[in-house]
Amino acid sequence: MSGSAAVVGGGIAGLATAALLARDGWEVTLFEARPELGGRAGSWERDGFRFDTGPSWYLMPEVFDHFFRLMGTTAETELDLVPLTPAYRVYPEPAGDAPSAPVDVVSGRDAARALFEEREPGSGPQLDAYLDSAGEAYDLAVSKFLYDTYQGTAGLRDPAVVRRLPQLAPLLARSLERHVAQRFDDPVLRQILGYPAVFLGASPATAPALYHLMSRLDLDEGVLYPQGGFTALIAAIARLAKSAGATLRTDAPVERILVTGGAARGVRLADGTVHHADIVVSTADLHRTETELLAPAERTYPDRWWEKRNPGPGALLLLLGVDGELPQLAHHTLLFAADWTENFDDIFGADTRIPDPASIYICRPSVTDPGVAPAGSENLFVLVPMPADPSLGHGGEDGDGDPAIEAAADRVIAQIADWTGTPDLADRIRVRRTISPADFESDLGAWRGGALGLAHTLRQSAVFRPRNASRRVDGLLYAGTSVLPGIGLPMCLISAELVAKRLRGDKSAARLAEPAASGA
Incomplete structure (x- = not known):
């Protein structure tokens, strides 16, 4: 046709x-x-x-x-396409005034296993089982679910799916957060395994455990970047x-x-x-x-x-052009707030607000791709999950966005500086733009200013x-x-x-x- x-x-x-x-x-x-x-x-x-x-x-x-x-x-x-090593870096919330030691996540089963054993001795076999399960779930999703229009039920009745129902049902019934917590004790390792829920527009408490399949991508396979x-x-x-x-x-x-x-x-x-x-x-x-x-x-x-319906999270985006280098950051860096539950309640709960301190994602493509910033400078893309709430205001350039958005951006910049040991970060920013849920709504027609989708x-x-x-x-x-x-x-x-x-x-x-x- x-x-x-x-x-x-x-x-x-x-x-x-x-x-x-x-x-x-x-x-x-x-x-x-x-x-x-x-x-x-x-x-x-x-x-x-x-x-x-x-x-x-x-x-x-x-x-x-x-x-x-x-x-x-x-x-x-x-x-x-360029492979990234490390795949990403994690900074846990500091316990005191000094930054926490960064945790580099390197893709590949051996490297992932070594990291888990280092932080939680004896957890290697548990990680192997977790990633084996993630790989099986991923392969099943790609072969039986993702490419299905669901115009009929043939795919759902496929013998390969039916055979796996005893394993699939518990993964649908429990949350990703619970699934991870039953297997690992170290809080940072739990966050590494739970944070992919954000890529799905959900929280670890609401995403089905089936989505542990996401860990196959960063821990087993690897992360690439298109120059x-x-x-x-x-x-x-x-x-x-x-x-x-x-x-x-x-x-x-x-x-x-x-x-x-x-x-x-x-x-x-x-x-x-x-x-x-x-x-x-x-x-x-x-x-x-x-x-x-x-x-x-x-x-x-x-x-x-x-x-x-749940619109998923909104996002506060910061586009920062920074003078000088920032070796404290990898191409991908994550800052994890210690109070995981409160952080996600701020975004998805009944009484929402922009989290503070926030769990923050930072992309520093200039470490891999020199064409995105002038020589000797850095390009930072910062994403802060926040409520999908356009009433919080619009972003802008050089601090001229709505007050609530710019105040939140100032807090985020200060948090990055404190947690990564970059005390002069704010003074080195030459270009600054903020984007908020109100901008997603007005510029992209996004429902309730959601950054990702349902x-x-x-x-x-x-x-x-x-x-x-x-x-x-x-x-x-x-x-x-x-x-x-x-x-x-x-x-x-x-x-x-x-x-x-x-x-x-x-x-x-x-x-x-x-x-x-x-x-x-």
């Missing part, structure tokens, strides 16, 4: 969808509201510093490899989409998805221009798609549905996550972080493939067959 397709949104999901559909023979036009492509995986430059404004972890490399092979090329051809930053990944996918024949339009905000006779028939832009199409694929935030781009009678997920709680994962096609409008499909299979760059690539699978009539749980290498 082929015809004309309108794709709404130029983030990675939209670009990948446009690329795959164009390669399948569809006449594709993509509409991005902003001046540049990328969506959450955006880019910002000032004074010689270039910042990725969103994703910064290259995990699940086989998903990227598969996508590029579907497009007749390879990740090695399109990207310059040029994640804007290089976006550029590569956009290049492939164009070469396949897709038209990519920026500064083209969609105002309405046009529906005639119960079927999608194109889009109307904010300037009144109408673009007719046989199908529409919206990769915009699902809440915005449903509540703003469709009429009430056309909505699969109306307002009352959203009242019971949280991967049990009721918002796998078969319980929004599907990739409207139940009310024929020919209207969805991709992106709000729908199957979920949050993150690899998941967005898979969501694009799920659109292609649905249009091909493929109801299997398998990945699409890759073209033969000779035909690349």
Whole structure:
């Protein structure tokens, strides 16, 4: 099946969808509201510093490899990927005035086992069992769940899944936090194993233990970085989409998805221009798609549905251009607050606030990629999980954001300085920009200013996550972080493939067959 397709949104999901559909023979036009492509995986430059404004972890490399092979090329051809050693560094909250000793996490089973034995003697065999289980769960997820559109139940009834139900059921019934606590005592090791829940938009207390599979990625496999930053990944996918024949339009905000006779028939832009199409694929935030781009009678997920959903965390982002070097930081650095429970209650609980002290993620790409900062300077991307609450205000440049946001940013900078032994950090900042949930809401249309997408709680994962096609409008499909299979760059690539699978009539749980290498 082929015809004309309108794709709404130029983030990675939209670009990948446009690329795959164009390669399948569809006449594709993509509409991005902003001046540049990328969506959450955006880019910002000032004074010689270039910042990725969103994703910064290259995990699940086989998903990227598969996508590029579907497009007749390879990740090695399109990207310059560098392995990171250490994978990341951890600073626990100091017990006194002096910084705690950093903990370097090096990928590979032997290195991970050595770290766990060093901090908790005798824990090596337990880690082996944990990572073996994580690997089995990961392989099962990739082969049986992530590439399933759930148009039928064949995948769920697969004998390989049924055989593993006795192991899967407890992993769904208990939390990741409990699963880890039953196996390890050292608080830092528990945090290393629990923190991946944040990548899923959840807390360790609410993410199902099944997501311990994430530890296979950083501890067993490794972490990569694409030279040029994640804007290089976006550029590569956009290049492939164009070469396949897709038209990519920026500064083209969609105002309405046009529906005639119960079927999608194109889009109307904010300037009144109408673009007719046989199908529409919206990769915009699902809440915005449903509540703003469709009429009430056309909505699969109306307002009352959203009242019971978890938007995941918001985020305070700091983009900092710093004079001088910062050897205290690795490419990826995590600061872990000691009171783990209170930290996540501040974000997800009934009485929310910006955590202080916070658990903080810092990316220092300039240690790996000198092109992102002037010589002798550092580029820092700082992410602080916070409530998804746009009322806290907007960010800005050089301290001109709303007071609550800038005050929180000042506290974060001071915390980084104290915990990492960099007392002059604030004085060395030459470029500063803050981004907050209000900015995610206004700039990206993110529901409640969520930074990632719908949280991967049990009721918002796998078969319980929004599907990739409207139940009310024929020919209207969805991709992106709000729908199957979920949050993150690899998941967005898979969501694009799920659109292609649905249009091909493929109801299997398998990945699409890759073209033969000779035909690349």
